[in-house]
Structures are given as structure tokens and as C-alpha cells.
Amino acid sequence: MFNSITGTITGKFPKQLFLENNGIEWDINIPDSNLDLLPPVGTEAKIFTWMQHTDTVFALFGFANENERSFFLDLLKVDGVGPKGAVKIMSSAPSSTLMDTLESGDVALLEKIPGVGKKTAGKMMLALKGKLTLHEDLQTFTVPKSSAFSDVISSLVSMGYDRKTVEQKVAELSAKLEPDFNGKSQKEKEDMIFRKIIVELA
Template identity: 65%
Template sequence: MFNSLTGIITGKFPKQVFIDTNGVEWDLCVPDSNLDMLPPVGNEAKIYTWLQHTDQLMALYGFASADERSVFLDLLKVDGVGPKGAVKIMSAVSSARLMDVLEKGDLEMLEKIPGVGKKTAGKLLLTLKGKLKLREEEGSVVRVAAASPYSDVVTSLVGMGYDKRLVEQKVAQLVEVLTNEADFAGKSQKEREDILFRRVIVELA
């Protein structure tokens, strides 16, 4: 029924965004991972939507891109994962990171995601492994995140107040340099993320 809303963002809160479209202010439930993808309050934005309509309630969910909404809809295919659960998962981990974990079959990592226990983690792998894909659309924020295994570093730095586009550029530059260093390549993913995180902060300072 609703594909998207375009208007001025009037409020951004944990898992919630207000957007005004010609005098009508909408209240949308939005994954925390999508908040940084949306412009600051007072700026125009396009938010892709999904409407939940039952006998008991009506709720509108919002996403920064069609890709993010597709990930949400894929999560709804998993038995036991409802809209609120899908938002909780997407708030705790980026779509690119979730796809990476699923492709690796990392059950232990899935179990660490808030709201995902051992049983749900198994269902996520069974239902979505090899099926969760992000389209590479021109200008898509998700495309940039999906192309890098360091999207969590970008998300953390943006959360600290750094400009997202500048962070992405700096991360890409440093990764290109660091991957040629044997010591960096021999580290675990977590260690590489920590090194990159510290280096980007120094560069931006």
C-alpha cells in the first residue's frame, strides 16, 4: 500500500523516526542501523516503508533504502521472527555484517545478536544462508556497506559523530594500504577492525 514517504525529518530517536509530508507527520519504527543512513533532522529524506496491519494494531516501519527493507522482509520469512524481532536484529548488526555471518554459517556469532537465541540462530541459517542478497544499486548506501567487511567500523565512527561519507572514504583508503601489510593481514577480523578503528580516528583528527 505504501512504498515510500518523502518529506522532512522532524525527529530521530532509537528505533524511531518522525517525517513530515506536507503537514502530515508520520511515526515510523526504524532499525538503529538505518538511522545513520538517513539525513539529520530538518533535512528532506525518502524512507521506504512496510505497513503492519492486524486486528490489534497498525504500525509503519521505515528503512533507508529498498535493500534494507528487503533484508527486513527476508528476516520475516524466518519462523519466530516478527517485525519487532527483525528490527531488533537489524539494530544490533548491519545488513552487510549479517549477510557475512550467514554466509560463513557462524552460528556462535548469530547467537550473540540480541533477541536471537540458539533455536532462532539455527532457523536463520536454515532459512537465509545463501539467500540474503543486497542489490548493488547506483548511489545506494547499502552497496557501499556491503562491499566492505569493515562496515561495523564505519557504523561505530558515524555513531560518534563523524561524517559518514568522509569515514567511508578514509576507511577505504586505509584498508587499501593496510591489506598490503603482512602483519595486518595475519590478524583476526576483530583485531583488524580495532586497528582500523584507531587509525581512522587518528587520520580524522
């Protein structure tokens, strides 16, 4: 019914996101790992959605990008894993880590996920190994809040630049400039990143 909703983030809580759009504040179920991929409260974000609608349940689930949603939908294919369970699984670790675990066949690691256990881990492996649905043309560059360059990102976003574009540029440049960072202070590193991004986005 809804592919995505774009609005202002008004609240971030464990497995829950509030998003205001045209006077309506949506209460969205979301994996904790996806909350970390989204900008802070008070900023605009695009949330990819999936709706659960039954005789007794009406709930909206949200994700930071299409691949995160695709992984969630893949988890729903596993016998015994419902929407809430899929969110719990995705909250346990970054989706890229979980996908790598499934592709490598590491059942023991899956069993360690809270609420999964040996039986569900086996079902996940049987249903999903080699069958994950991903958008290969979708590249997601993420910079965690703890990133050394989160201040640079915040500064550029406050200047009006798109957060997703800025995060992508920071990810690219921080990797590219790594050899030049030797001996530099944190402030000098931030200045290098900031100046180069301003030039590229001008």
C-alpha cells in the first residue's frame, strides 16, 4: 500500500520511530540497526515501509533503505518468523553481518541471536542461504554516529546539503584520504574532509 514515507523524525526509541508527515505522526516499528542508519531527531528522512494488516493487527514497519526492507521480507519467508520476530533479529546486528552469516552457512552464529535458537537458525539457513533478495544497484554508504566525522556530516547537513549525499561523500573520502591522515590531528582530518566535500558539492 505504501512504498515509502518522507517526513520529519520526531522520536527515536528502541525498535520504534515517530515520523511526522503533513500533520500526521506515524508510529513505525523499525529494527534498532536501521535507527542507527537514519539522521537524528528533527531532520527529514525517507522511510521505506511495509504494512501488516490482519483482523487483529494494523502495524507499520519501516526501514532505512530498500535492501533493509528486502531482507526483512526475506526473513518473513522463514517458517515461524513473524514481523516482530524479524525486527528483533535485525536489531541484533547490522543486516550486512546477518546476510554474510547466512551466505557463509554459519548456523552456530545464528543460534546466538536472542530469540532464534537452534531450530529457527536451521530454518533460516534452509530458507535463505543463497536466496536473499537484494537490489544490486543500490549502494548504501553509512557513517555511524560514532564516526570520527559525524561533526562534519552534521555541519554540512545544517548548511542545507542532503544527508545521504554527504554521508556517501564522507565514506568515500575518508577511505580515499586514509594514507594522508597519518600524523594529522582530528581537527586537521575533519578540515580536509570538509574542504574537499564543499568543493565537490559546490
